[in-house]
Amino acid sequence: MGMEQAWLIPALPAAAFVVITLVGKYLPRKGDWVAIGAIAASFVLFFFVLADLLDVVDEPGFTGGEKSWEWVSFGDFEIRLGFFTDQITIVMLAVVSFVALMVQIYSVGYMRGDPRYGWYFAVMSLFVAAMLTLVLADNLLLLYAAWEGVGFCSFLLIGFWWEKRAAAEAAKKAFITTRIGDVGLLIGILMLWREAGTFDISEIFEFAEAGGYGATYLTVAVLFLFAGAVGKSGQFPLHVWLPDAMEGPTPVSALIHAATMVVAGVYLVARMLPLFELADPIALNVVTGLGLTTVLISATMGLAATDIKRVIAYSTLNSLGLMMVALGSHSVTAAMLYLFVHAFFKALLFLGAGSVIHATEKQELDELGGLASRMPLTTVTFAVGTLAMIGIVPLAGFWAKDEILHFTEVGQNAGVYGLMLLSVFITSLFMTRLFIRTFLFKSRDPESRKHAHDAEPAMTVPLLILAVLAAISGFVVFSGVGEAMGFPGGFGEFVFLEHAEEFEFNWDIVVLSTVLGAGGMMVGYVFWANDAVPATRMGELFRPVYNVLYNRFYIDHVYQFVIDRVVLTGSSIVSWFDRNIVNDTGVDGSAALALLAGWQLKFTSTGKLPNYALAISSGVIILALVFLIVKA
Amino acid sequence: MSPEEGIFYVVAGITVIGALGVVLARNVVHSALFLILSLLAVAGVFVLLAAEFLAIVQVLVYGGAVTILVLFAMMLTRVRDMPRALNGPQWPLAAVAAGMIGGISIVAVLDTEWPGETDEATVVSIEEIGNLLFTNWAIPFEIASLVLIVALLGAIILARGEEGE
Amino acid sequence: MIPIDNFLVLSSILFAIGMYGVLARRSALLILMSVELMLQAVSINFVAFAVYLSPEVFTGLVFAIFVIVIAAAEVGLALAIVLRLYRNRQTANVDEADALKW
Numbered sequence: 001m002g003m004e005q006a007w008l009i010p011a012l013p014a015a016a017f018v019v020i021t022l023v024g025k026y027l028p029r030k031g032d033w034v035a036i037g038a039i040a041a042s043f044v045l046f047f048f049v050l051a052d053l054l055d056v057v058d059e060p061g062f063t064g065g066e067k068s069w070e071w072v073s074f075g076d077f078e079i080r081l082g083f084f085t086d087q088i089t090i091v092m093l094a095v096v097s098f099v100a101l102m103v104q105i106y107s108v109g110y111m112r113g114d115p116r117y118g119w120y121f122a123v124m125s126l127f128v129a130a131m132l133t134l135v136l137a138d139n140l141l142l143l144y145a146a147w148e149g150v151g152f153c154s155f156l157l158i159g160f161w162w163e164k165r166a167a168a169e170a171a172k173k174a175f176i177t178t179r180i181g182d183v184g185l186l187i188g189i190l191m192l193w194r195e196a197g198t199f200d201i202s203e204i205f206e207f208a209e210a211g212g213y214g215a216t217y218l219t220v221a222v223l224f225l226f227a228g229a230v231g232k233s234g235q236f237p238l239h240v241w242l243p244d245a246m247e248g249p250t251p252v253s254a255l256i257h258a259a260t261m262v263v264a265g266v267y268l269v270a271r272m273l274p275l276f277e278l279a280d281p282i283a284l285n286v287v288t289g290l291g292l293t294t295v296l297i298s299a300t301m302g303l304a305a306t307d308i309k310r311v312i313a314y315s316t317l318n319s320l321g322l323m324m325v326a327l328g329s330h331s332v333t334a335a336m337l338y339l340f341v342h343a344f345f346k347a348l349l350f351l352g353a354g355s356v357i358h359a360t361e362k363q364e365l366d367e368l369g370g371l372a373s374r375m376p377l378t379t380v381t382f383a384v385g386t387l388a389m390i391g392i393v394p395l396a397g398f399w400a401k402d403e404i405l406h407f408t409e410v411g412q413n414a415g416v417y418g419l420m421l422l423s424v425f426i427t428s429l430f431m432t433r434l435f436i437r438t439f440l441f442k443s444r445d446p447e448s449r450k451h452a453h454d455a456e457p458a459m460t461v462p463l464l465i466l467a468v469l470a471a472i473s474g475f476v477v478f479s480g481v482g483e484a485m486g487f488p489g490g491f492g493e494f495v496f497l498e499h500a501e502e503f504e505f506n507w508d509i510v511v512l513s514t515v516l517g518a519g520g521m522m523v524g525y526v527f528w529a530n531d532a533v534p535a536t537r538m539g540e541l542f543r544p545v546y547n548v549l550y551n552r553f554y555i556d557h558v559y560q561f562v563i564d565r566v567v568l569t570g571s572s573i574v575s576w577f578d579r580n581i582v583n584d585t586g587v588d589g590s591a592a593l594a595l596l597a598g599w600q601l602k603f604t605s606t607g608k609l610p611n612y613a614l615a616i617s618s619g620v621i622i623l624a625l626v627f628l629i630v631k632a
Numbered sequence: 633m634s635p636e637e638g639i640f641y642v643v644a645g646i647t648v649i650g651a652l653g654v655v656l657a658r659n660v661v662h663s664a665l666f667l668i669l670s671l672l673a674v675a676g677v678f679v680l681l682a683a684e685f686l687a688i689v690q691v692l693v694y695g696g697a698v699t700i701l702v703l704f705a706m707m708l709t710r711v712r713d714m715p716r717a718l719n720g721p722q723w724p725l726a727a728v729a730a731g732m733i734g735g736i737s738i739v740a741v742l743d744t745e746w747p748g749e750t751d752e753a754t755v756v757s758i759e760e761i762g763n764l765l766f767t768n769w770a771i772p773f774e775i776a777s778l779v780l781i782v783a784l785l786g787a788i789i790l791a792r793g794e795e796g797e
Numbered sequence: 798m799i800p801i802d803n804f805l806v807l808s809s810i811l812f813a814i815g816m817y818g819v820l821a822r823r824s825a826l827l828i829l830m831s832v833e834l835m836l837q838a839v840s841i842n843f844v845a846f847a848v849y850l851s852p853e854v855f856t857g858l859v860f861a862i863f864v865i866v867i868a869a870a871e872v873g874l875a876l877a878i879v880l881r882l883y884r885n886r887q888t889a890n891v892d893e894a895d896a897l898k899w
Contacts, residue, residue: 607898609891610720614820617729624736640799644807651811651834655818660826667830674837677807680799681844686861693865698833698872705826705876709883719821720892726820734813741805747850756855761862769859776866783870790877793884 003052003065003085009045009093010132012038013100013125020122030118035125036104042132043097050090054486057087057494066138066202079199084138087495091336092135092267095343096260100128102462103255106351109458110251110358120160124255127153131260135267139199140189143268147185147228150261151178157256158248170244177241181231185268188224191217192275201271208278219280225272226287233265233320236293240556242317243301246309250354253309258316258346263339266323270332273497277330284328288412291324292419297553299426303433304549308353308363311434315389316346318427325420326404329411332497334403337477340491341396345388345470351463352382356438358459359452362445365434370443374452377460379439381467386435388470390428390517393510399474403492405509424513428520429527433535436528477503640680647673658718660706668699685758804845812838823890825879829872836868 016038024031053065068082104124111120130149137143152175159171193199195217196207208218229235234242245257256262269276269287276283295318302314319342326335355378356371357363372379388397401424409417443449454460475481479490487494490503527535539546551557650670657663671694678687720726765773811834818831840861847857883889 605898607895608720609894610722610726610820610823614722614725614729617733617816617820621729621732621736624733624740628736628740634799637799637803640803644803647807648810648814651814654827654830654834655814655821660824663827663830667833670834671837674811674841677804677841678844681804681841681848683844683848683858683861686840686844686858686865689862689865693869694833698869701872701876702826702830705879708880709826709889718823718827720823723821726817729820730813730817733816734809737809737812738806741802741809746801756858761855761858764855764859765862772863776863780866780870783874787873787877790874791880793881 003049004067005045006049006065006083006085006136007067009042009049009097010129010136012042012045012129013132014129017122017126017129020118020125024118024122027118030121032104032108032117032121035121036101036108038125039097039101039104039128042128043101046090046093046097049085049093051486053085053087053090054488058488068138068200079141080139081142082138082200083136084201085136088267088270088332088336089135091340091495092263093132095263095340096128096131096135099259099343099347100124100131100255102347102466103251103259103351106254106354106459106462107249107251109456110354111249116160120157120249123153123156123160124252127157127256127261131264134264138201140192140201140204141199143201144186144189147232147264147268148182150256150264151175151182151232154178154245154256154261157252158245160248160252164247166244167247170241170247174241174245177238178231181228181238181265184224184226184231185228188221188226188228191221191224205274208275213278215280218275218278219283222272222275222279222283223286225275226269226283229265229268229324230290231265232268233262233324234294234317235265235290235320235324236297237555239294239298239317240552240559243305243310243313243552246307246313250309250350250357253313254347254350254354257313258350259343262316262320263323263343266320266327266335266339269324269327270335273327273330273332276327277497284330287324288328288416291321291328292416294318294321295325295423296321296419296426299423299430300549301552302430303426304546306365308356308365308368308434308438309350311365311430312346312349312353315349315427315431315434318423319346319389322401322404322420322423325412325416326407329404329407330497331403331407331411333492333495334400334407336495337403337491338400340476341388341400341470341473344466344473345385345395345397348381348385348463348466348470349389351459351466352378352385355455355459355463356382356452358455360445360449365437367445368438368443369441369445370439370449371452372439374449375439375454377454378463381463382439383435384467384470386431390431390521391424391513392517393514394471394474396470396472396474398513399477402506402509402513403477403503405513406504406506409509421512421516425516425520428517429524432521432524433528436525437532441530479503636680640677643673643676643680646670647677660718661703664699664702664706667702668695671695671699682755685756685761801845801849804841808838808841808845811835811841823892825875825882825889825891828891829875829879833868833872836864840864 013035016035019034020027020031024034027034056065065085066082068080070078071081072079104121107120107124111117114120127150130146130153134143134146134150137146155171155175158174159168162168162171189199192204192213195213196204198204198207207213213221231238242257242262246253248257276287298314298317298321302311302318305311305314319338323335323338323342326338353363355375356368359375359378360368360371362368384395388395391397391401405417405420405424408420476485476491479493482488482490482494492503527538548554647670650666650668650673653666654663654670657666672691675687675690675695678684678690815831815834815836815838818834819828822828822831843857843861843864845857847855847861851857879889882894886894888894
């Protein structure tokens with residue numbers, strides 16, 4: 001077992017999907033154990049692959065383990081399908097398989113009694129399979145297929161409770177919005193293929209390094225690739241679908257819209273970063289710019305959002321923006337480290353929120369509060385997640401965030417660095433608000449508080465495990481910790497693009513970020529303590545600002561306006577064209593022509609033998625004449 | 633013109649006249665009689681080609697059996713009683729088509745250099761044909777007899793009609 | 798010796814006349830007779846070629862014999878069919894048996 005068998009990792013959940021879909025009805029417990037067993041097996045397999053990788057990773061010239069098969073072949077044109085394992089892949093595999101396992105276990109409790117319980121586990125398995133394929137794909141075509149696969153599963157799961165209109169709308173919105181980015185991704189992939197003649201990622205790298213692409217061509221191509229990442233990872237301006245996606249079941253939000261699928265965009269950019277480096281600097285500046293915009297708008301929108309899950313969704317956007325900024329600052333290490341720890345604390349936050357919703361059946365912050373005494377376990381774990389997100393020492397988020405800040409300081413100008421520091425403060429502010437408004441002080445809806453309590457073990461155990469990881473997973477940055485676990489060193493010495501980066505403790509950044517984070521928490525506490533009087537007064541004082549934030553910068557309104565006016569007008573023209581020209585004239589017209597011709601021609605079939613004999617004779621005569629002429 | 637050629641033209645003329653009679657006569661029975669004439673003339677052509685056996689068979693089978701069969705059929709179907717046109721409406725087209733076929737093949741024949749022409753036709757004895765039929769051509773010969781049997785049975789079944797008719 | 802062209806031209810004429818009969822006549826009996834004429838044309842061709850082009854083997858001759866055999870079988874069968882047609886539709890004209898049209 002090793003990297004050669006890496007394909008089994010996605011194959012197992014895919015098999016679970018097939019089994020549950022086909023025979024799930026007849027299995028005990030509707031087959032949830034099949035799904036959990038499959039993902040658990042994948043998680044175990046991951047360790048074999050990891051061990052295999054660690055054996056060879058130190059060898060000079062190692063670029064990754066690969067196993068591929070012929071997929072399509074016409075003449076000289078061949079597409080291979082294969083799986084590729086390297087350090088970036090390993091990090092993603094760890095995150096996806098582990099978080100998926102935790103979420104699946106949690107779902108057993110959360111989804112109990114749902115009428116489509118079995119279908120839920122089937123689609124979750126399919127999603128995991130697609131996501132793992134995306135991560136392992138060694139060529140862009142397979143990656144694109146898996147990319148669409150996760151998008152499709154996301155659609156199914158956001159709209160899982162499709163009886164609810166908002167859920168159906170949100171699913172549609174997510175699908176269409178990400179699709180805009182996906183078209184860009186496809187164009188980018190095809191552009192890369194057109195010049196290089198291959199979809200294989202490493203071959204494309206070799207081709208690009210040899211100067212095969214023109215500088216402008218490559219820049220345009222990677223920007224199209226980035227468009228896919230913008231859609232999937234909810235970067236501005238395609239971020240609008242992610243908050244709405246919270247209509248899906250909460251474990252889905254935890255798995256797909258926090259820990260795995262939304263980081264696919266980050267993964268894509270990280271994987272293709274060598275191309276971005278070769279392209280014009282504009283490409284990475286665009287990555288940085290959009291990432292930074294996303295960080296700032298999401299943090300400020302998070303201040304005004306009232307739905308507990310939406311606030312966490314904004315924090316996810318915030319984190320994704322941070323990762324993009326890290327990539328824009330040429331640092332795969334920082335981005336992947338943040339991705340790694342983010343998966344744990346964000347899944348933790350979502351699952352904690354799920355427990356709150358499960359217990360109170362409320363998710364508006366105005367109807368929550370004071371749950372700390374009723375749900376101590378949830379409160380403690382949620383607090384760990386919140387602090388990790390804010391980046392308080394020594395929790396996981398601290399190390400990752402400081403890495404990003406470090407690379408921003410080194411790789412970007414002072415303005416970007418300053419805005420990043422500002423975002424640390426705002427993030428801290430709105431995360432504090434979220435925690436205080438949910439768990440502390442008086443409940444604003446005592447009825448629902450009364451029957452609230454910590455959930456069953458199937459739900460709390462994943463919370464505890466994730467809380468522990470959210471607390472300690474940041475320590476992987478230290479060489480000693482990494483070496484103790486058998487890695488060549490700390491995270492930076494394992495996952496890197498060009499050369500290993502040993503972790504350094506930058507006191508100035510540590511102090512700055514801690515001060516800002518703690519300051520945000522204190523300000524937040526002052527603002528939202530008790531009845532949140534200062535916050536309400538601030539909101540009234542700056543009413544226009546509050547309205548802008550509450551209405552999410554009116555971005556959705558602008559989109560709606562554009563859709564109503566431009567898209568629907570255009571589509572009505574297209575629909576008229578389709579109905580009248582294509583359908584009535586083209587389709588029906590050609591059918592009518594065939595009918596008319598058939599009607600006219602049928603009279604040649606007289607049933608009279610002499611006519612037929614004459615026709616045969618004419619044929620013979622014509623052939624004979626032709627033969628005579630050809631011979632002469 | 634050698635005597636042989638003279639005889640050929642006479643025989644060929646009779647053949648063509650008989651054939652024209654078959655297709656042009658206004659009376660069906662006359663057509664049948666013209667057919668006999670033509671078939672007998674063809675037997676003469678076979679004689680000119682030194683194929684006596686074939687000529688004999690021609691007279692026996694065609695001149696005898698086939699024409700008699702046709703006449704019987706005429707009697708049974710009483711075609712004579714039907715005073716309708718014997719030619720279909722497409723007869724001018726038929727004439728054109730036939731003319732073209734005939735023209736094309738005559739042109740083709742005259743256009744071709746035929747190899748290996750002999751001065752003297754080899755007379756093939758009946759004995760040789762018999763030998764040949766039962767040695768080299770034994771299998772086609774047997775198949776031909778099978779075809780005859782099947783045709784015979786088929787004709788009986790068809791002509792007898794269904795039960796109770 | 799008579800040139801082979803003579804026989805072949807005779808055969809062509811005979812064939813054309815037979816074809817005219819097949820195409821122009823209405824009565825199934827007349828059509829059958831015309832078919833016989835066409836078969837005669839073919840037979841003449843066979844024999845002429847056999848005698849002139851390959852006198853040592855008599856393939857053409859044997860073929861002509863087979864043509865006669867098959868023609869006999871065909872006439873017997875065809876006349877039976879004509880009888881059936883006549884009994885069913887009171888006619889022996891092929892253009893009146895046109896049930897198989899549009």
